[in-house]
Amino acid sequence: LKSADFFDVANHPTATFTGDRFTFAGDKVTEVAGNLTLRGKTAPITLKAVRFGCYANPMLNNREVCGGDF
Numbered sequence: 124l125k126s127a128d129f130f131d132v133a134n135h136p137t138a139t140f141t142g143d144r145f146t147f148a149g150d151k152v153t154e155v156a157g158n159l160t161l162r163g164k165t166a167p168i169t170l171k172a173v174r175f176g177c178y179a180n181p182m183l184n185n186r187e188v189c190g191g192d193f
Contacts, residue, residue, distance in 0.1 A: 130161070130162065131162055134163075135161070135162045135163050135164075137160075138159070138160060138161050138169075139152070139159070139160045140158070140159045140160075140170075141157045141158050142155040142156065142157035142170075143156065143157045143158070144156040144157070150177075151172070151175055152170050152172050152175045152189075152191065152193075153171070153172050153175075154170060154171050154172060155169070155170045155172070155193065156168070156169040156170075157170075167188055170193035171193065172191050172192070172193055173192040173193065174191050174192045175189070175190070175191030175192075176189065176190070176191065177189040
């Protein structure tokens with residue numbers, strides 16, 4: 124996957140996603156829209172949430188943290 128035929132990591136070592144619009148159903152995130160940059164090219168995409176949740180993290184003095192599978 125690192126080869127020039129696929130991700131070409133020698134010339135494009137990073138991939139980024141910047142979310143700019145969140146869609147909710149109640150208090151749950153259902154999708155995040157934004158821009159994905161791969162191989163130096165940026166395109167808009169929408170990621171659908173498969174699972175999403177928040178909890179108090181005891182390692183961060185019970186600060187709320189959130190995450191999910193998209």
